[in-house]
Amino acid sequence: MFARGETIIQLMERLAPKHYAVPDDKIGLQVGSAAKPIGRVLIALDVNAEVVEEATKIGAELIIAHHAVIYRPLAHLRTDTPAGALAASLLRNDIAVYVSHTNLDTADGGMNDWMAEALQLVGREVLEEVHTDQLFKLVVFVPQTHQDKVRAALFGAGAGWIGNYSHCSFNTEGTGTFEPREGTDPFIGKQGKLEHVAEIRIETVVPQSVRKAVIAAMLKAHPYEEVAYDLYPMDLKGRSFGLGRVGVLDTPESLDQFAERVKSAFDVPFVRLVGDGSRQIRKVAVLGGSGGRYIRHASFAGADVLVTGDIDYHTAQDAEAMGLAVIDPGHNAEKIMKAKTAEWLQQQLKEKGYTTEIFASQVNTEPFKLR
Structure with missing residues (x-):
């Protein structure tokens, strides 16, 4: 028996409740309808034309994505524009899109925990509190x-x-x-x-x-x-959830050595470094996506290095001045969520007796190339 789209979404919101998201984040069902049985689901980091083609080929009726397919307000829906053509392709193929973004980042056992686990960090704590239960x-x-x-x-x-x-x-x-x-x-x-x-x-x-x-x-x-x-x-404070994680390595290693660990953990061909490569690293802050605004949070937490994407020139200078090393593996390092989400969701559906199949997208949506 196939699970209905609403059931699959309810399961996703058990992993990443919507109220964990930061204000005004573009999450939830963005395209199509969830009021139908779903035989196959595709888990993707981004939704572009290649991902829609992949979903069509495998017969997926639902895409669960980390990044919003509709992020900026649309003034019109013209099919001669990239955004309009993408929406038309999804609707034409009856493919719904559900987005789980900062709520998945924040969730216990979600994006930032997966990234911290991949780096083998122990004693993990939240970098920036977003929600208290x-x-x-x-x-x-x-x-x-x-x-x-x-x-x-x-x-x-x-x-x-x-x-x-x-x-x-x-x-x-x-x-x-x-x-x-x-x-x-x-x-x-x-x-x-x-x-x-x-x-x-x-x-x-x-x-x-x-x-x-x-x-x-x-x-x-x-x-x-x-x-x-x-x-x-009750007045008693519950558990705190938030963006990023801070943890320690079992054994200190140089920044250069740790950079190799980051490349392997996130399957990226290169990283950008800020700091002396021979510096010893023990305490690590990691935050998926664009985390440049959190360099002070990482420094205040006592981290030796912040691992995050999309670091700009002046932010790198600020980090260097405060003595914080930075490793930037790019925004696409978040692709770790594809296999992890697929594995978690498939297990949940199996336990409930559903035969819906979950697939992790094989499309590489990294826009940058090295020359």
């Missing part, structure tokens, strides 16, 4: 016979985390009362009779990012026809 207290009343089942459902959906402690809850015994009225189908008791039931008040913590999933899991596991529960915000 608001925490909620969930209170639900459950008959004693079903308390274990409901708690397991809550924890399995992501509730119950406080710092690095999982399965956190507080449980109080009590007596619940209710009288089933006409038209009800009570799990316990009979219509028109006041019932007194031994119940457990379960309290646990729920992050905003999994709130809907936790409530759905709770309702599914709970035996009652009408579930009594409360959900209210």
